[in-house]
Amino acid sequence: MSGRREEILDAALDIADEHGLEAVSMRTLADRVGVTPMALYRHVKDKSALLDGMIGRLLTALLPARTPEEQTWEERLGALGHACREVTRRHPWAAHLLFSRPAVTPDAVRAVDIVYTALIDAGVPESQVPRLERLVSTFVIGFAASEASGRFSPGTLDPRSRRGQLPDEELPGHRRLAPYLDLPVDLTAEFEADLEDIRALIRAAAGRP
Numbered sequence: 001m002s003g004r005r006e007e008i009l010d011a012a013l014d015i016a017d018e019h020g021l022e023a024v025s026m027r028t029l030a031d032r033v034g035v036t037p038m039a040l041y042r043h044v045k046d047k048s049a050l051l052d053g054m055i056g057r058l059l060t061a062l063l064p065a066r067t068p069e070e071q072t073w074e075e076r077l078g079a080l081g082h083a084c085r086e087v088t089r090r091h092p093w094a095a096h097l098l099f100s101r102p103a104v105t106p107d108a109v110r111a112v113d114i115v116y117t118a119l120i121d122a123g124v125p126e127s128q129v130p131r132l133e134r135l136v137s138t139f140v141i142g143f144a145a146s147e148a149s150g151r152f153s154p155g156t157l158d159p160r161s162r163r164g165q166l167p168d169e170e171l172p173g174h175r176r177l178a179p180y181l182d183l184p185v186d187l188t189a190e191f192e193a194d195l196e197d198i199r200a201l202i203r204a205a206a207g208r209p
Helices: 003-019 025-035 046-062 075-091 095-101 106-122 124-151 159-163 174-181 187-205
Strands: none
Touching: 003 046, 003 187, 025 046, 046 075, 046 095, 046 106, 075 095, 075 106, 075 124, 075 187, 106 124, 106 187, 124 187, 174 187
């Protein structure tokens, strides 16, 4: 990637961080980097290519610093999951972009390949690798998106008041789980537990104990 293209993509990320993804346009971006909109097209051919480039720029943070030989497959998946969560915590708008666009840039494809090779090294049958990659990616991005958007927060009502909006007989599950629903949630511990559940599923798919 040329230095000028990197500068343009970084400026686009800054605009999204400051004003939201909807504020990113070719004209706004041109103003930010001090060129005419036409000059941008030498580096990003259109808005779609710009969004793909922004995804690729974000996903560079997911690429490992160490070679695969230095990490187990479990460590590689864990590191990728934590990196994706951190990216969306720094850029809350990014999860929607990651969900809505395919991985087509070189860095995005490399990130997917990390999951592919980890699953292969785990012993997953190759015919099942694409399906499990989609499961892993959907979980990681979905968790990060939910956390960034505030979906995991209790909202304006405390749990008891929220349940009180409906009769108890309509919420048998809530009534049964009430002692646990009111506990404070440690999202980092939950994320770790979910990652371990994913690893256990992968081991099962690979026929491992």
